[in-house]
Amino acid sequence: MSDLDKAIAQLRACRPIPESQVRELCYKARELLIEEGNVVSVDAPVTICGDIHGQFHDLMELFRVGGDVPDTNYLFMGDFVDRGFYSLESFLLLLCLKVRYPDRITLIRGNHESRQITTVYGFYDECIRKYGSANVWRYCCEVFDYLALGALILGATTDLAPTSSISLEESTQSTLPADDDDIESEVLDSQGRVQCKTIRTPPLRDPPTNSTSNGHISPAPDRDALSPPAERPPSSSLPNASSPTLGSTPQPSTSQQSSSSFPIHPPSSTGSILCVHGGLSPLIDTVDKIRLLDRKQEVPHEGAMCDLLWSDPDDIEGWGLSPRGAGYLFGSDIVTHFNRKNDLSLIARAHQLVMEGYKEMFERQIVTVWSAPNYCYRCGNVAAILEIGEDGANGGVVGRSNGDVGRRYGLGEEQVPHSSLPPPGRRYRVFEAAPQDSRGMPAKKPVAEYFL
Amino acid sequence: MLQHSILEVLDRSVEHKFLPPVKEIHDGPDVAFFLTSLAYRDIMTFILQLNHSMIPRKSESDGVKTTQVWELGSDAIALSEPIRKLQQLIGRLNSLLDEVPPDTGPRRFGNVSFRKWYGLVEEKLPALLQEFLSPDILSFGCLSSDAARITAADELQVYLLGSFGSPQRLDYGTGHELSFLAFLGALWKLGLFEGQGPGIAERGIVIGVFEPYLNLVRRLIKSYTLEPAGSHGVWGLDDNSFLPYIFGSAQLAPAIDEVDPAPIEGSLPEAPDASSVANRSLVQRERTRNMYFSAIGFIFDVKRGPFGEHSPMLYDISGITAGWGKINKGMIKMYNAEVLSKFPVVQHFPFGSLFRWEKDPDADPPPQATRTIHQPLREPQVPGGDASRARTGYNAASSIAAASPGPGTSSSWATTPSNPPRGMVDGVTRAPWVSATKSPPPPVKRNRPGPNG
Numbered sequence: 066m067s068d069l070d071k072a073i074a075q076l077r078a079c080r081p082i083p084e085s086q087v088r089e090l091c092y093k094a095r096e097l098l099i100e101e102g103n104v105v106s107v108d109a110p111v112t113i114c115g116d117i118h119g120q121f122h123d124l125m126e127l128f129r130v131g132g133d134v135p136d137t138n139y140l141f142m143g144d145f146v147d148r149g150f151y152s153l154e155s156f157l158l159l160l161c162l163k164v165r166y167p168d169r170i171t172l173i174r175g176n177h178e179s180r181q182i183t184t185v186y187g188f189y190d191e192c193i194r195k196y197g198s199a200n201v202w203r204y205c206c207e208v209f210d211y212l213a214l215g216a217l218i219l220g221a222t223t224d225l226a227p228t229s230s231i232s233l234e235e236s237t238q239s240t241l242p243a244d245d246d247d248i249e250s251e252v253l254d255s256q257g258r259v260q261c262k263t264i265r266t267p268p269l270r271d272p273p274t275n276s277t278s279n280g281h282i283s284p285a286p287d288r289d290a291l292s293p294p295a296e297r298p299p300s301s302s303l304p305n306a307s308s309p310t311l312g313s314t315p316q317p318s319t320s321q322q323s324s325s326s327f328p329i330h331p332p333s334s335t336g337s338i339l340c341v342h343g344g345l346s347p348l349i350d351t352v353d354k355i356r357l358l359d360r361k362q363e364v365p366h367e368g369a370m371c372d373l374l375w376s377d378p379d380d381i382e383g384w385g386l387s388p389r390g391a392g393y394l395f396g397s398d399i400v401t402h403f404n405r406k407n408d409l410s411l412i413a414r415a416h417q418l419v420m421e422g423y424k425e426m427f428e429r430q431i432v433t434v435w436s437a438p439n440y441c442y443r444c445g446n447v448a449a450i451l452e453i454g455e456d457g458a459n460g461g462v463v464g465r466s467n468g469d470v471g472r473r474y475g476l477g478e479e480q481v482p483h484s485s486l487p488p489p490g491r492r493y494r495v496f497e498a499a500p501q502d503s504r505g506m507p508a509k510k511p512v513a514e515y516f517l
Numbered sequence: 518m519l520q521h522s523i524l525e526v527l528d529r530s531v532e533h534k535f536l537p538p539v540k541e542i543h544d545g546p547d548v549a550f551f552l553t554s555l556a557y558r559d560i561m562t563f564i565l566q567l568n569h570s571m572i573p574r575k576s577e578s579d580g581v582k583t584t585q586v587w588e589l590g591s592d593a594i595a596l597s598e599p600i601r602k603l604q605q606l607i608g609r610l611n612s613l614l615d616e617v618p619p620d621t622g623p624r625r626f627g628n629v630s631f632r633k634w635y636g637l638v639e640e641k642l643p644a645l646l647q648e649f650l651s652p653d654i655l656s657f658g659c660l661s662s663d664a665a666r667i668t669a670a671d672e673l674q675v676y677l678l679g680s681f682g683s684p685q686r687l688d689y690g691t692g693h694e695l696s697f698l699a700f701l702g703a704l705w706k707l708g709l710f711e712g713q714g715p716g717i718a719e720r721g722i723v724i725g726v727f728e729p730y731l732n733l734v735r736r737l738i739k740s741y742t743l744e745p746a747g748s749h750g751v752w753g754l755d756d757n758s759f760l761p762y763i764f765g766s767a768q769l770a771p772a773i774d775e776v777d778p779a780p781i782e783g784s785l786p787e788a789p790d791a792s793s794v795a796n797r798s799l800v801q802r803e804r805t806r807n808m809y810f811s812a813i814g815f816i817f818d819v820k821r822g823p824f825g826e827h828s829p830m831l832y833d834i835s836g837i838t839a840g841w842g843k844i845n846k847g848m849i850k851m852y853n854a855e856v857l858s859k860f861p862v863v864q865h866f867p868f869g870s871l872f873r874w875e876k877d878p879d880a881d882p883p884p885q886a887t888r889t890i891h892q893p894l895r896e897p898q899v900p901g902g903d904a905s906r907a908r909t910g911y912n913a914a915s916s917i918a919a920a921s922p923g924p925g926t927s928s929s930w931a932t933t934p935s936n937p938p939r940g941m942v943d944g945v946t947r948a949p950w951v952s953a954t955k956s957p958p959p960p961v962k963r964n965r966p967g968p969n970g
Contacts, residue, residue: 419626442820509832
């Protein structure tokens with residue numbers, strides 16, 4: 066068993082690892098994260114998770130419900146720390162898993178992954194309590210500065226993700242509807258039982274036009290963070306353009322890619338999914354602009370980087386001042402425009418408590434995912450994770466973009482850009498807080514100075 | 518003995534110019550000024566005065582020494598007519614709550630029906646004040662008849678309305694609690710509680726008005742799932758309240774004579790052990806007579822999980838063996854540092870003629886930092902960063918001077934507030950820095966402006 070595996074085992078038992086190991090872990094993590102772009106490309110299938118906030122036992126419940134690493138490919142949208150009692154154990158475990166299985170877990174930065182915020186909301190106090198010094202807090206904050214700002218999920222399918230890889234063997238099969246083509250999303254409880262589903266309605270389309278929908282997204286070279294947006298063929302935003310790690314058959318380059326100025330979206334594939342902790346920024350109109358930010362710093366008080374981590378969608382038009390004092394509120398029109406311009410079918414974000422664990426807004430163009438059940442021991446909410454399936458995974462054959470184009474739209478309509486891309490198939494798993502009876506009381510520590 | 522100083526009652530034979538209370542704290546340095554202001558002096562004086570009144574008293578009858586304690590619901594606490602009127606006022610606000618059931622529609626967290634309740638209170642408040650406060654309070658210092666002038670009622674109303682949480686953010690925290698304290702302090706200054714022996718009116722205020730207020734607030738929090746403003750999750754003392762921990766620990770401190778200062782350690786002999794706060798059944802027993810346990814009881818009502826996990830600070834404090842007097846002293850220090858010195862909490866406090874935004878000529882200069890408590894570096898170390906990036910960091914000193922609690926000084930609780938704004942929570946996180954620097958959002962291109970614009 067390697068030292069790393071030992072550390073993972075110890076952290077899984079909710080026991081902090083020694084300071085020297087934290088230091089080493091954080092060093093390795095930084096070396097790894099520095100290679101990632103501001104916007105990490107992630108291939109579907111992937112399970113998207115929202116805020117954790119140090120709720121370690123609930124994170125274990127999440128892994129039980131969603132499958133373990135590395136069996137399940139995870140994307141965590143930040144806010145690992147603060148408020149909860151086990152921020153340290155939670156973040157260090159996720160970091161260990163990142164270092165151990167870098168391609169199977171993606172961590173992006175939340176507004177709480179910041180020096181200033183952690184000194185206010187508890188992570189700093191927790192480190193002092195558990196180590197007696199601020200060193201571990203400092204190591205962790207150095208890692209925060211290297212976390213990516215967002216992720217782009219490629220190769221998502223409009224079909225519902227298959228559940229076969231999940232550990233809930235016996236229940237999962239029965240959850241697959243007989244004709245899952247028409248199911249757009251479904252909600253499963255922690256036992257894998259279907260709670261509800263929605264049927265896909267035919268996508269709305271704009272009249273043919275040649276002036277909309279330019280692909281603005283570069284194909285996101287993971288290891289090439291600062292590459293300029295440059296001239297890349299718009300069609301390169303095609304989902305599934307590259308998913309080598311998942312064993313998909315490499316696609317032959319298609320004639321459509323060169324002959325069309327529009328990205329082609331075959332029936333079961335859809336646009337990319339942008340994952341970001343907070344939301345959009347008035348300073349960011351394309352995903353590529355995120356790539357140009359210099360992210361390796363403390364989260365600024367304002368500006369694009371701040372907004373991505375702080376903003377919230379709201380039922381307004383345009384932009385509004387945020388009551389949080391950082392970031393902005395943005396309305397459905399902003400999301401529609403951004404998604405169209407960037408060939409996105411969905412924005413997934415976290416950052417706001419939702420009683421039901423997830424909340425879709427603006428006609429399914431954006432979703433909030435919240436993964437901290439019974440938040441702060443009192444909110445009574447359930448948590449959710451969102452599974453996105455892989456294009457072509459159902460049939461086990463890829464290359465639909467080559468052969469099956471237009472099946473749903475009829476002949477001659479292949480090149481019509483949609484007004485909005487059909488949202489990906491979405492499987493939510495909701496779960497409640499982990500049972501607490503078995504946990505012992507933590508040891509008392511010396512009181513704060515006020516009481517000395 | 519400054520410890521015993523009493524909030525001054527205004528002279529009603531002198532014309533008093535009331536002022537509409539306005540926000541004055543806009544950034545960190547304003548907090549520093551606040552801590553040297555007349556308003557701060559009055560708030561702190563009033564808290565210490567109330568605190569002192571709650572400490573058990575030594576008494577002697579027929580040569581037998583006894584101890585008089587001040588429990589919730591105790592007959593020993595005189596409830597004067599003004600106190601009873603205030604209780605009725607709170608009772609009325611409680612019944613308004615019955616009229617506005619929580620909304621059953623979809624919601625993110627806080628229940629929007631709180632806004633309806635708040636709206637009702639706002640609408641009825643002038644009439645309620647007329648009903649429950651005597652005319653000589655409401656027209657205090659009004660020697661000429663000028664209908665347009667600002668009255669005491671105008672100032673009182675602002676503090677009372679600020680006591681129940683934020684209708685915009687659907688949250689409640691220690692800033693709102695402070696506003697209610699100011700409402701009571703304002704009434705004190707207007708002479709509502711005059712004419713009683715030492716400590717009597719104060720006990721009536723704490724037991725007769727403050728605890729019913731807390732119960733109303735707890736009901737609001739539960740009914741409308743108000744989010745905890747100012748909460749640091751498990752890393753704060755309590756999600757919503759602070760003052761019951763001060764007054765409640767005073768209730769269990771060792772008995773004193775009226776002229777004695779507050780004890781700094783020891784406990785009432787029959788007081789429950791500090792460690793019993795983690796014991797649910799002991800808490801259930803004690804919550805009906807003690808404010809500290811009443812507050813802990815509410816935590817047990819709303820939180821699930823091991824006490825040591827969801828309330829580690831209270832849990833650590835429960836390990837103190839030096840008694841409730843020690844806890845009481847620490848709570849006051851902590852209130853001063855974590856509530857009154859925190860920008861996110863006090864920034865909303867409005868200042869008028871009763872709580873004045875004016876330098877207290879007797880205020881000590883803010884003591885220089887003598888030692889730092891466990892505060893982190895407020896200047897983020899930017900890896901490879903240049904100076905321009907450092908603008909994101911705090912640059913004020915983080916130190917909180919722990920003034921030495923010398924004998925005879927009034928500032929044993931005083932700490933230096935040099936630290937800049939800290940964050941605030943209400944389920945969502947609020948940026949702890951000053952929003953004044955925030956640039957406005959881009960103009961809305963469409964026809965309808967957003968409600969938050």
